[in-house]
Amino acid sequence: MLKIFSHYFPSHVLQQVVFDALVLFMAVIFAVAVQVRGGAVDWRVIVPSALLFAIAMILLNSAMGLYRPAEGEWSTRTAIGRVLISIVVSIPVAFGVFLVLPWNYFASEAMQISVMLLLGLVLLMRAVINRHWATSMFAPRVLIIGTGADAVTVERSLGSPRRSGMEVVGFYAVEGEDSVDVDRGRVLDCKDLLQTVRQLRVNEVIVAVRERRGGVLPIRELLDCKVWGVRVLDLSSFFERVQGQVRIDSLKASWLIYGDGFRQGLARAFVKRCFDLAASSILLLAALPVMAVTALLIALEDGAPIFYRQERVGLGGRVFRVIKFRSMRRDAEKDGKPRWAVSGDDRVTRVGRVIRKLRIDELPQIFNVLKGEMSLVGPRPERPFFVDQLAQEIPFYAVRHCVKPGVTGWAQVRYQYGASVDDAVQKLQYDLYYVKNHTIVLDTLVLFETVRVVLTGEGAH
Template sequence: MSRRVELSALLLVDALGLGTAWVAFRAACERWDWMAVEPMGVSALAKGSLLALGWITLLAFAGLYADRYARGRFDELVTLLKVVTFGSLVLFFGYYLDRLSPGSARQAVALYGASVLGFVAVGRMVVRGVQKALILRGHGRHRAVVVGWSDRVETLYHDLARYPAAGIELVGAVRLTHDPTPVGVLAMSGASGAGLPPEAGVRVLPSGDALPAGALEVTAAGAPSHAIAELPGLIDRLGVQDVLIALGSEDVDTLDQVLRVCDGRSVSLKLVPDFYAAVGGMARTEHIYGLPLIEVFPEPIPAWEKRTKRIADIVVSALVLLLGAPLWLGLAALVSLTSPGGAIYRQKRVGQGGRTFTIHKYRTMVDGAERETGPVWAASGDSRITPLGRWMRKTRLDEVPQFWDVLRGEMSLVGPRPERPFFVDRLADEIPLYSRRHRVQPGITGLAQVKHGYDTDIEDVRQKLKYDLFYIENLSLQMDAKILLQTIKTTVLGKGQ
């Protein structure tokens, strides 16, 4: 079942369940004279539709429409119970309490809450049951690559075969061996291996039996780094969604390299459980239909905070652009009048998951500033910066067009600043864990910006990375609010760079 079909099915069964619960509640009110009920008509249907929309919004805030691939149904029911309890109490104390007859509130809350919970739960269990049946038949499985020592690769493959409901299809491997044979790239079942440029000394090895037919494998002996360096190529070539790590507790350096090459990519990282002690608080244990795995770098923010953050992004950005439209148009005209060239500067940046997007800014440098030098950071007192541009940088007004990028969903109000692909490639090689910044949406402002300012050299980037990683690991709406207030203060006082 594709993600789109899953989401459509959940929305459909939830709407049907909520509608049925509402009809049952109306019938109970008439039967036991709990509340005056208007005849079924356009007005009643409109109220029922608005009520269902409110419930669906609440379910979305709780993360019940997020990707819960092959997760346990019990956890979903527990989350649903919490949402229904909260929603029922808010609805009755906020709207129905004054309309109910004396003494009927308790029964009404209990009946309506139980109806919503029961009907929605039944619908969702049907969807999950169909989803599981499709997975068992090989449809909609997650494509995975395993990284680990040869014997553990084989063990994990057999474990996956024992738990087909986990929905994980092993399509490739980076196998590390203690055998002294040279590093090699293995293409199985006629796979050409094209697109995986080999390191020096790499040769094609004979087919093994640890992986299913058609899987692509990279094998290394004595030089794990060479094989692990090929992992991004395997991920892109095979359309991988999960990277399973089967290492030993002593392989800290190897694990670090795997995390570095995968960091910022749109894949989930899961460890074989006995490696838990080496990763400490960075991991979260989970059981996927009986298969114990440990998720590394889980979602840094709860679902409801993530939704609230996005709504705040949209509301604030729309208000800033609409209410300040005359000022922004005037500022654009000033940029064009005070120096040759367009008012808006467009540039490619790297965003969440390593995806490239186009960022918009007011132009603060002379037109074609990097035509001869290529990509370079702005330095203190940079002669390429125009007089108006220098003032806009101090007040951070040059960033205003990025509110449009926030509305488009490419950026957030708060997050690590996006960097250009040229610098990302260089910095990812020079600075460990640099790509971890791409776990979240980039922002117009961020903790590193209010604490450190603009980048001028590699050392600035190293220092700002500390703030970015701290922000990601402690991400919350409260922290976003503090950063926004500090940014407003910087803008008003003109303390930017």
């Protein structure tokens, strides 16, 4: 894992991005060479612009989810969907890039088509490699300290080396643990931790033991490992790096207080506000036709009102009124009792089902962003009734209110839609990660991922 602008990127994914960018760069250079056929070419212009084109295309598709592993029951379908989305998005953008690059004096239509075909071939190749053979050239070897339930959770989180780019070499038992929940055949029969680390060429040690459960950590030996140059991680740091979340069940207040992150300075707030104003203004202009059609369809199906205003909790716990397109019947809460919206909710109108699936119902919140009540990216705002309930049941829930709520967020692109206390816990773990590490880079990544989620329908409700 590499930390870039406060966000963690898997090293094996970065290797894939660099490799694919170089392949596409060489493909563009080859297409240029074939096009000119020995004629005079200003390579001082072509080479840097070809490299810029390749990097832009690969980063765009990386943000669209092409480099995320597609595992589970729908893995093949998901992989195919991501390739198709990448091609559909990349081709128009690539043609647009052609218009701004200084290639007009020689770039014929045939060359542009050739480059588009090469781009599609690179994307298809990456999808196949991700599905079957993707590994890291420098996959770190990981030793897990502990053999209990936490060790099992860590192993499952890492998954296969193809998914995480990390190889688990085994488990190191510590004195005082009550049970062995992992595969006993992978528990190392040794007593000297540092010697084990040296023999197995371990790069990282993950401590999956909580002292309050009876396990006695080998503190001195862990220090020796760190001095030897081996990275040592506790559970909180591990989940932050690998899963992009701050886990509640392994979190201590001291980790939040003394750790880095959670910086909310005036400079950061100013930059984020400028980003919100610029991006939301562009989005509003682009979305006006869609919003006008949506308003007309809502009026035709169920009459007025077109918009739905509801109290939500925002920055610092202050209450504001969020604006959305109305997707439910007018009598959705006629008894006055707030209820979670659930998948397949019978209160949703026909138009509402469509605009929820495409996230169009969220577009009026752009006006909340322009007013300064919300940000484009941030934790989703909840209703006061549910905030009071969740704050009593979930530790650290109020931490999410130290930044402005967002139209979209890290939790929305990383976790499927849910409507329960358990789902709120899962989303909070992603929200805490965002609050701790938010930057313009992470905001941009979330916006790209939101486009992917909308196009694929992931998490639609």
